[in-house]
Amino acid sequence: MARVWNFSAGPAVLPEEVLRQAAEEMLDWHGSGQSVMEMSHRGEHFMAIHAQAVADLRELLAIPDNYKVLFLQGGGTLQFAMVPCNLLRGKRSAAYVQTGVWSEKAIREARLFCDVSVVSSSEDRRHTYVPPQSAWKQFDDAAYLYYCSNETINGVEFNWVPDAGEVPLVADMSSHILSRPVDVSRYGLIYAGAQKNIGPAGLTIVIVREDLIGHAVPTPPTMLDYRQMADHDSMLNTPPTYGIYVAGLVFQWLKRQGGVAAMSQRSLAKSRLLYDAIDASGLYANPVAKPDRSRMNVPFTLRDPSLDGRFLAGAEEAGLVQLKGHRLVGGMRASIYNAMPTQGVAALVEYMRDFERRYG
Numbered sequence: 001m002a003r004v005w006n007f008s009a010g011p012a013v014l015p016e017e018v019l020r021q022a023a024e025e026m027l028d029w030h031g032s033g034q035s036v037m038e039m040s041h042r043g044e045h046f047m048a049i050h051a052q053a054v055a056d057l058r059e060l061l062a063i064p065d066n067y068k069v070l071f072l073q074g075g076g077t078l079q080f081a082m083v084p085c086n087l088l089r090g091k092r093s094a095a096y097v098q099t100g101v102w103s104e105k106a107i108r109e110a111r112l113f114c115d116v117s118v119v120s121s122s123e124d125r126r127h128t129y130v131p132p133q134s135a136w137k138q139f140d141d142a143a144y145l146y147y148c149s150n151e152t153i154n155g156v157e158f159n160w161v162p163d164a165g166e167v168p169l170v171a172d173m174s175s176h177i178l179s180r181p182v183d184v185s186r187y188g189l190i191y192a193g194a195q196k197n198i199g200p201a202g203l204t205i206v207i208v209r210e211d212l213i214g215h216a217v218p219t220p221p222t223m224l225d226y227r228q229m230a231d232h233d234s235m236l237n238t239p240p241t242y243g244i245y246v247a248g249l250v251f252q253w254l255k256r257q258g259g260v261a262a263m264s265q266r267s268l269a270k271s272r273l274l275y276d277a278i279d280a281s282g283l284y285a286n287p288v289a290k291p292d293r294s295r296m297n298v299p300f301t302l303r304d305p306s307l308d309g310r311f312l313a314g315a316e317e318a319g320l321v322q323l324k325g326h327r328l329v330g331g332m333r334a335s336i337y338n339a340m341p342t343q344g345v346a347a348l349v350e351y352m353r354d355f356e357r358r359y360g
């Protein structure tokens with residue numbers, strides 16, 4: 001059977017090359033006579049896989065030496081709690097930028113731990129833009145400044161890094177990590193669930209500056225303490241071994257493709273192709289302010305929503321799947337992560353044009 005073009009927001013498309021390699025190594029990893037799934041996480045084989053994945057991620061993002069890379073579980077959602085649990089450092093409040101569904105969820109969770117100061121919100125225009133920092137409230141007293149740098153559901157992406165001064169900057173990069181270069185040194189902490197732009201679900205990556213580790217609320221649950229996780233090299237308990245292995249294969253694939261600089265060019269070109277098609281049409285529309293449009297998650301609506309069902313059914317027949325928009329936004333959404341080839345986006349654009357000729 002031919003593979004489909006998968007536009008799912010996550011779990012999402014993986015590079016075919018990586019899937020083939022994982023399949024080849026399934027029964028016997030590098031002459032070990034075992035599948036990675038069957039290995040002890042403390043054995044030499046898996047320790048090597050783990051160490052290589054950390055080293056490759058460090059290289060891809062040029063992560064400075066004073067940052068720890070942690071491979072955790074619990075998804076982005078657990079980080080909504082782990083961040084305040086660890087970074088409040090005795091302070092009473094934290095500052096949050098509200099730009100869509102995912103930052104809203106993070107705000108709700110943080111309120112279990114502290115006062116949340118929402119320094120800016122794009123709610124007034126249904127989260128279709130990024131408010132400029134000049135319009136934000138000040139946050140000098142906050143324990144940290146938190147934002148979601150790519151709002152997966154709303155299709156809004158920060159194309160700039162907030163200036164947090166001396167306040168540690170925290171970013172949820174779940175849906176666009178590794179799609180563009182990032183100056184890690186400007187951040188206190190970056191996290192990302194793997195199932196969007198990296199690998200299979202079950203792995204969460206945390207990149208945290210060392211001086212921010214070790215100040216958790218009194219008696220944090222062991223599994224929620226960055227200190228414990230860092231001291232045990234993310235192996236306090238059994239880590240998501242297979243997820244780490246596949247993420248590692250993706251890191252190697254990214255290096256062969258030319259790293260994040262190449263991904264950045266590619267995602268610019270791919271997203272342009274799609275946005276240009278939307279903007280040139282009389283049938284499709286994207287509500288997001290142009291400078292703030294996500295290169296990874298492209299929501300769009302049909303002028304006549306009664307055509308939605310027909311659009312999706314036809315797309316499926318053409319091998320273009322998972323285009324239904326999030327229930328909170330409606331319409332369609334095409335997620336075009338690193339692993340989505342330009343060809344897949346071109347196939348979508350062709351289908352959209354054809355559909356408009358017939359029904360527009």
Ligand SMILES: *Cc1c(COP(=O)(O)O)cnc(C)c1O
Nearest residue numbers: 075076077102152172174175193
């Ligand atoms: C998907 C997503 C999350 C939540 O991830 P889970 O792994 O399901 O907890 C958080 N933030 C962003 C930006 C996401 O896209």
